[in-house]
Amino acid sequence: MSKKGKFSKPDTILAVAGRDPDNNFGIVNPPVYHASTILFPTVEKLNHRVPFEGVSYGRNGTPTQFALEEAFAELEGAHRCVAVQSGLAAVTGGITGFLKAGDHMLVTDSAYGPTRKYANTFLQRFGVETTYYDPLIGAGIANLMRPNTKVVFVESPGSQTFEVQDIPAIAAVAHKSGATVVMDNTWATPLFFRPFDKGVDVVVHAATKYVVGHSDAMLGLINCRDRATFETVKNTCMTLGFHAAPDDVYLCLRGLRSMGVRLRQHEKSGLDIARWLKTRPEVDKVLHPALPDCPGHAHFKRDFRGSSGLFAFTLKGEWSDEAEARMLDGLGIFGMGYSWGGYESLMIPAHPGQFRTAVPWNERTRIYRVHIGLEDVEDLRQDLADGLDRLKANA
Ligand SMILES: Cc1ncc(COP(=O)(O)O)c(C=O)c1O
Numbered sequence: 001m002s003k004k005g006k007f008s009k010p011d012t013i014l015a016v017a018g019r020d021p022d023n024n025f026g027i028v029n030p031p032v033y034h035a036s037t038i039l040f041p042t043v044e045k046l047n048h049r050v051p052f053e054g055v056s057y058g059r060n061g062t063p064t065q066f067a068l069e070e071a072f073a074e075l076e077g078a079h080r081c082v083a084v085q086s087g088l089a090a091v092t093g094g095i096t097g098f099l100k101a102g103d104h105m106l107v108t109d110s111a112y113g114p115t116r117k118y119a120n121t122f123l124q125r126f127g128v129e130t131t132y133y134d135p136l137i138g139a140g141i142a143n144l145m146r147p148n149t150k151v152v153f154v155e156s157p158g159s160q161t162f163e164v165q166d167i168p169a170i171a172a173v174a175h176k177s178g179a180t181v182v183m184d185n186t187w188a189t190p191l192f193f194r195p196f197d198k199g200v201d202v203v204v205h206a207a208t209k210y211v212v213g214h215s216d217a218m219l220g221l222i223n224c225r226d227r228a229t230f231e232t233v234k235n236t237c238m239t240l241g242f243h244a245a246p247d248d249v250y251l252c253l254r255g256l257r258s259m260g261v262r263l264r265q266h267e268k269s270g271l272d273i274a275r276w277l278k279t280r281p282e283v284d285k286v287l288h289p290a291l292p293d294c295p296g297h298a299h300f301k302r303d304f305r306g307s308s309g310l311f312a313f314t315l316k317g318e319w320s321d322e323a324e325a326r327m328l329d330g331l332g333i334f335g336m337g338y339s340w341g342g343y344e345s346l347m348i349p350a351h352p353g354q355f356r357t358a359v360p361w362n363e364r365t366r367i368y369r370v371h372i373g374l375e376d377v378e379d380l381r382q383d384l385a386d387g388l389d390r391l392k393a394n395a
Contacts, residue, residue, distance in 0.1 A: 004070060010191055011260045018071030018253060030067040032250045034058075052234050059243045068244075068253045069221075072211075075256075076190035076203060078223035080230045082237050083244040083252075087186060087206020089237075090220025091115050092122075094204040097236035098151050098180045101127030105151040106144055106174075108165065109358035110135040110158020112184060116355060132358040135163035136296055142173045149177060154200070155184040156193070157296070160352045160367060162287040162312060164296030167303065171199025180229070186210075186341075190223075191263055192306040201225045202233060209341025210308065213255040213262055217248040262343070262374065266309030269380065270372040276381055277313050282388050287312040287367065309372040310340045312350070314365055319391060324349065324366070327391040333375055333383045340371035345380055347371070 003016045021028055036058035040046035049056045055063060065083050073081035084093050091112070099105060107119055109132040119130040133144055135158050152174040156165035171181045183200040185193055189210050195203045205211065207219040222237070224230035274288040285293045288311035289300040300307075328336060334347040347370045353361045372380065 004074065010075060013071070013075050014257060014260050017074045018067040018069075018256075020067075029250075030064055030253065032246050033062040033064050034246050035062050052231070059241065060238060061244075062246055062249075064246050064253070065244050065249045068249050068256070071253065071256060072190075072205075072207075072221050073223055076185075076223045077194065077196050078203070079226045080224055080234075082222040082224070082230070082234050083207075083249060084220040084222065084237055084242040085244055085248075086218045087204070087208050087220045088114050088118075089242050090204040090206065090222045091184060092118050093220070093237040093240065093242050094182050094202045094222045094233060095151055095153065096123075096240070097232040098182070098202075099123065099128050100150075102148060103128050103150040104146050104148045105130045105153060106141065106149060106179075107132055107153040108135045108155055108158060108163075109133060109356055110161050110163050111153065111155050112159040113355055115153070115155070115184070134359045135161075135165050137170070138166035139169040139173055141170050142176075145173060145177050145179070147177075149174075149179050151182055152179050153182050153184075157187055157289045157294070157300075160312060160350050160369060161361065162289055162294050164289050164294065164299040164304075166296070166299050167195070167198040167200065175199065187308055187310060188304060188306075189259065189263060189308065191260060192267075192308065193304050196223075196225055198303060201229050206341075207252050208339065210259055210263060210266075211255050211341075212248075212252050213259060213342060214251070215339065215342030215344060217251040217255075219244060219248050219252045221252075263306070263308060265374055266372060267306050269374075269377040270307060270309035270311060272377050273370070273372050273380060273384065274311055274313075277384070280385075280388055282315055282391060284314045284316040287314070308341075310369070312367040312369045314367055315391075319395060323391050323394040326394040327387040330390050331383055331387055333379055334370075334387075340369075342371075343374045345371060345373035345375055345383075347384075 038055050069081040174181045180201045182202045183195045185195050185203045186206040203223040205221045207221045222233050224233050274286050277283045278286045287294050290307040334345045336348050350367050350369050
């Protein structure tokens with residue numbers, strides 16, 4: 001029998017949710033179902049499909065997908081979850097249904113780049129206007145609300161620059177005007193931030209990162225507060241033809257089982273490296289939500305249960321492109337790649353100034369975004385120390 005709803009502790013939910021061995025030959029994991037066509041035995045059954053329920057056509061979901069959705073909804077305390085093909089599809093699928101031509105959306109200036117692109121190109125062409133706001137605006141967002149503001153989008157901490165937002169204050173203002181609050185909670189996962197307790201209505205995740213956890217599958221998950229938000233999101237995703245591929249869904253469900261222990265190690269090693277970086281003379285700011293340098297750190301202390309392994313740092317003074325390239329090119333463990341959340345450590349340079357419109361970010365201040373993986377932390381520290389030495393040697 002499914003143990004749905006029987007447990008409240010996150011580690012137990014991670015291990016048992018979405019599984020039903022009693023109805024699967026005793027096999028622990030839900031099987032992978034590949035399907036397009038589903039056969040109905042009678043005309044009556046063919047004609048009386050219940051929307052959003054059951055298996056009706058491959059694109060609308062398979063039992064493997066429903067198992068993942070059930071487990072992830074339970075973990076975050078959602079009414080229901082919708083699995084889609086990528087994190088970006090989760091962002092667009094989680095927002096689009098709440099907007100129509102003539103509406104207005106507020107988006108944090110620290111949002112993930114492609115989220116901005118979707119707002120600035122796709123939504124703009126369909127007559128939706130977007131205003132970017134200071135991630136630290138808090139209740140001051142009231143001044144930006146318009147009668148036609150239908151969505152307030154938050155992402156905390158922010159992509160690249162890690163500002164931690166005052167989500168309860170923002171959500172309270174948004175709800176006063178009847179706007180829907182959509183949050184990208186990829187960084188914290190449901191283990192470290194509980195969006196529904198803080199007033200969020202729809203929570204999107206790039207499950208590609210920590211949930212999959214092994215850098216080998218793309219997936220998005222959209223958790224919905226209640227039946228009404230679920231119906232809007234599910235309808236949108238079905239209308240747009242969004243779909244989660246069965247093998248990727250299986251890998252995601254498998255990754256979910258070990259997410260708790262992995263995240264605890266990402267947190268521990270991440271904090272260790274972040275604190276050590278702060279002691280290095282070349283390093284200026286360490287933008288790690290759990291450390292005081294990070295804008296909005298007080299909100300982190302108040303609202304979060306832990307931190308994951310992604311953060312950034314800036315360097316003191318001016319360094320040539322050549323010196324910076326030598327630092328990065330010679331890294332032995334850290335790889336350079338546009339992702340994070342896997343078991344392996346990564347480091348990339350980034351230029352937040354390229355994107356910002358509400359709060360200018362010094363064009364010239366480059367950040368180094370670091371993802372701390374599951375390797376030995378001493379080895380990681382040595383790799384970074386060698387890199388900083390190369391930086392100085394090539395100054
Ligand atoms: C915060 C955040 N949200 C969404 C996404 C998009 O996820 P995906 O690459 O699975 O489309 C990413 C990807 O890097 C991300 O960092």
